[in-house]
Every structure is written in structure tokens, then in C-alpha cells.
Amino acid sequence: MDVTTNQISVEKTKNTKINDVDFDNLSFGSIYMDHMLVCDYKNGAWEAPKVVPYQPISLDPSAKIFHYGQSIFEGMKAYKDDSDTIWMFRPLDNHKRLNLSAKRLAIPEIPENYFMEGLKALLKTDSDWIPQSAGSSLYIRPFIFATGLGFHASPADEYKFVICGAPSGSYFSGEVKVLIEEKYSRSANGGVGFAKAGGNYAGQFYPTKLAQDKGYQQVIWTDDNTHEYIEEAGAMNVFVRINDTLLTCPTSDRILDGITRKSILKIAEDQGIKTEVRKIKVQELVDAAKDGSLKEMFGAGTAAVISPIAGFGFRDTDYMLPTVEDSYATLLKERITSIQYNKAEDKFGWRFKVE
């Protein structure tokens, strides 16, 4: 069954919280807009999505989300330009990836039409919540989790799909120094690392805390077998600039196919920057840091867009990166955000007008 945006029922809140929000001083993902989209999966089908006031979710203690980790999510953003038009960035790619995650976690896939029309209905209802100030945006969190009951370790028979939005400022504040992790791992061959599964994140918190205790902000994950190759930076894809070449690891079943990652590769090529998608050895980074050819490193993801890395720690030695004048991170972030905020030509057709 297809729905149109206008067919989605909207129950408006009687108590808006918007007047309590200081839109000039937004943190990341900690204030939620007045409404949310909800859509339940029951009796083998997704029911009609609806917009309702942001409200608590009530679950039986035997709901499988509590026991067996069946939960997936996406991260997206909405931007409002100077003429109050709302834009998103490649939202169909988020929908496709949500369904890839769903399949791997044995969660029923959500129809594109429900996802897109639900998203649009929600954004129209809460359009006043989309910040217009520079560097801010509406961070959007679609997620699906198991509401079906039972202690049997098997997929649930009921699920809930929800979209919430949080007007947000920048994800990181201050310098980011990373630690190359050789003991703990993020994902297995044949595992769920490519999916945005909740469990992938919980497993990162303890090793990240250990790194933070040593003075680093994030971890660079390496392959779980040899720990010789870098894979991701915290919850982001990782890019490395050696001399004038921009490198990133190929995606795999261990590495997330980031939308920011692939957009950066495209923009870099368009910009005439030489790119290489290949496995990157930790030793190559160390050697390049030592001989001065390692110019930049940065993380890439929806939340932080591009997060420059100031230096990395490896086996008790810190390798700090130089300050470069022609920073790729700065250039690429400027180009991608200009497209996102409708301030530059959208030559790749990535912008999506919410109307």
C-alpha cells in the first residue's frame, strides 16, 4: 500500500516545547522536536505511519529489544535555507541502507514510500524546529526495534519504526586525537559491522573509554584478525591524506558504506584530488607520519560531516599531524556543506527538497 504525505494522520501536540529552545546554542542530539513519526509492524505487515506528539514508548519487559538487540537506525539531517526551503541530503540512500541493516538483523524491511512520506509529513509538521543558523541543522534519527515478546532467542514478530528529530549543533568540540586500537575490535568478517545495528555501538564504548582515559577522544579500529589495517574512526569512516593523495578503506561486511564517505570521494575526484580506495596499513601511517608525507587524517559521517584528526597514538607513541594550508578536510567540508545548505550548485543531484 502506498501513502501520500497528506494521507498520513497528524496528531498535533497541545504543548509545544519550541519556546524553551535556544537555537543559537545547540548541543548535539539532546533536545527533541514536538512530534515523532511512528509505524508499527504487526501481523506480518507495516501499519500506516502517523505523526504523533513526542511521547514515551511503553514496552512489555519481555520485548525482544531488551534481550536480543534487534535494533537498527539511520542518521540524517535536514537544512533550512535563507528562503525557508527545507533540504535533505541523499535521503533515499539512508532508506536503502536502513533496509540493508534490517535484512541482516532479521527485521522486516520498511517500504520506501512509508519512510519518505513519513519523513516529509514529520518535517512539515515540525518545520519550525529546523535551525537556520550556520553550522546547525536538524539531526534526524529513524530507528526500528523489536517490540515482539518472548525469551526465545529468535526474531520478534512485532516491530516499531520511529523517526525523531533533534535540532543540533556540532558533534565534536575541540581537538580530536585518536588511538589506534590493537586489542579490541569493532566487527567480524561475516558479522554486522556494515549495518547500523545498535550493538555495533555499545561494543565501542568501553574501548573508547579506555582510550579517553589515556587522553585520546576516539579510537581507530583495525581489522580483528591481524590489527594491521585501519578500518573506521570511532563511529565514522576514516580518510588519510598522504602527500596529495586522499585514501580511504574499501567498504566490506565489516565497514559501513557511509553516505558522507562516498560523497567525499566524488567531490574529491571532481576537485581533481587523486583518491585511492584501498586497504591502509597502520605501518604505512606510521612511516608516513615519520617522513612527513602524512598530511591529514579525518573522520567522515553524517553527524560530524568531516572531523579533522589532530594526531594519532600507536604503541605509546603519539604522531601529531602538521597544520597544512591547503587542507583537504576544510575544502571538502566546505563543498559538501555548501551543497547540503543549498549554497552551491548541486551538480551530483544529491539535494532533496522537502515539499
Place this chain on the structure above:
Amino acid sequence: MDVTTNQISVEKTKNTKINDVDFDNLSFGSIYMDHMLVCDYKNGAWEAPKVVPYQPISLDPSAKIFHYGQSIFEGMKAYKDDSDTIWMFRPLDNHKRLNLSAKRLAIPEIPENYFMEGLKALLKTDSDWIPQSAGSSLYIRPFIFATGLGFHASPADEYKFVICGAPSGSYFSGEVKVLIEEKYSRSANGGVGFAKAGGNYAGQFYPTKLAQDKGYQQVIWTDDNTHEYIEEAGAMNVFVRINDTLLTCPTSDRILDGITRKSILKIAEDQGIKTEVRKIKVQELVDAAKDGSLKEMFGAGTAAVISPIAGFGFRDTDYMLPTVEDSYATLLKERITSIQYNKAEDKFGWRFKVE
């Protein structure tokens, strides 16, 4: 702060559901007793545990359980003997393992006293729910999950610890044929496979479904690097009998340190059965199946105790196991359940009287 069982507040339900339960025909983990234990972590400390009527849990949509998979659990059982005494099996080991899981998932550890006294208070309140019929028991599910809020990918600041109980019959019904999995994996080196983390289970559902579509009931997981060694059977530890030797894989950061597993090893040794804890190659199983020296395979875990495996599939060939007269699975299950149900001497000091 320590509590005693009597200091734990008990709010009794006014509407017992016990008269609706057919204790002679129990399925596994699908009916829940009248009360549950709840204990909240706030402001850096666990609050006093309390027994309350079994009831829905209400959570903000930004609660981290929905997004980042911070959830862990345990599986335990309570048994009632002919004189109405309630027994548990090595419950302190479950508490220790829950805290090992907690540490790895960056969840605050629960004090032993809160866990044990809370458990006892709950079981005393709902003692009528513990089945007395042969083969049945009360399956107990302690779990902890993140209730703290926010879309920032970092550990929550609030958690909820809950214990529920479900009078249960056997976990598996019918013959169990397993498929040796060579593509998908359960866990990574340096990952969370040794923990009872929710996400470890969600990742198994899709590969298990693929195996079920081929006519198998469960998957035998192999190491994610070479897929040459067997690791676990579904959500259980795996045992193999070759000639008269009982083999199981060593625990590691990828393999759960099962309480049933280690109890079986102890009983087998006591029984004069030769045991070996070492890596087991898939090829060794295939060779042993071919030459007739592979006598038995079984899974071991709290829910199913010992689950005999009828045969395994590997690369499009099925290897069915013989029916042996002196089955280790039968002998060991008889011995371990006799201890659990207080029908035999407890020479290892594993039984725990709930009083």
C-alpha cells in the same frame, strides 16, 4: 550499601494471572510471573531494588537502548523439589558473568548483594510460579539496559536492572540438525562474543533463518577469520564426542564461558570420561563422521541444558550421527539435572537454596 531480602520493598499485584497458567503444558519463556524486580541506576549509583507487579516499562524515544544496543542479560533457572524447597544452580556465577558483560558494554556493574537479595525477594514473592513438574522449571531473566537519553554515541548515564521469571518447559522440541556456517560469523577477536550482550543474538537471527530455510534448526558458528574451527552452536556452547573422548572449544573473547559448559566438563571428569578442551577443526568433524569415530554432538546452555545434535550439514553434505547406547548427552544431562532438581548429591557445591 547492602540490603537484606527483607529490606527489599514488595508491592504485590492485585490481579494474579497464575490461575490462567497450564503448568502441565508450558512452552519456553512466553508466560511471565506476577512480579518483577526493578533497580534503577541514576546519579552514579544503583538505587534500592524493589519487587513490583509485572508491568510495562516506559521509555523516552531517545533512550540509548533503542539506538546503541547497551543491553546485557543472564539466563538462570529455579527449581522446586518435592518438599517445596526452591533451588538455584550456581547463581553467583551468573552474577559474576553479568558484571563481566557489564564492563565490556560500559554498563555500571551491579553489586552482588543487590542481585542476590533482589533475586531471592522476587522468588519468595512468586514462589507459586515455580513449576514442580518433571522437565519444567522457572526460567529467570536478569537484564540491564540503557535508559539514559541522547543521540550522542556514548554510554548512557542511566540504566535499569530488571529480573523477570517465566515458568517454562523445554527449549527445543524435536530433532536438532545443525549447519556449519562458513560465511556469517557470531563474533570478532577483541569483540563482545564472550559477553551476553543483546547485539550478539540479533546478529545470529538472519544466518539462522537461512539455515532453517535449508532444513536445519541451528547454526554451528566458526571462527570469523578462517572458518576452519567450530566455536558455538546457536546460542549454546558445543560439545563433540570422538570415540570416547568429550571435546569442547576453549573459551575466549569470542566464546561465552557457559555455566552449563563448565559444569558438564566437571561432571564428565568425575564420571571418568576423558575430556579435552582444545580447538576443534571442522575437517576433524567431517573426517570423524566419515570414519565412524564421531559418536555424539550436543549444545549446552541454561535454557536447553543439553541439546543433542542429530547431524550436521557442511558444504551441501549432511553427516548424520549414529544412535549410541551409552550416550554421554543422556548421562550428563541426567546427572546435571539431578543436581539442579535436588534429586542427587551435590558433591561440587553448586546448588543454592533460596530461603
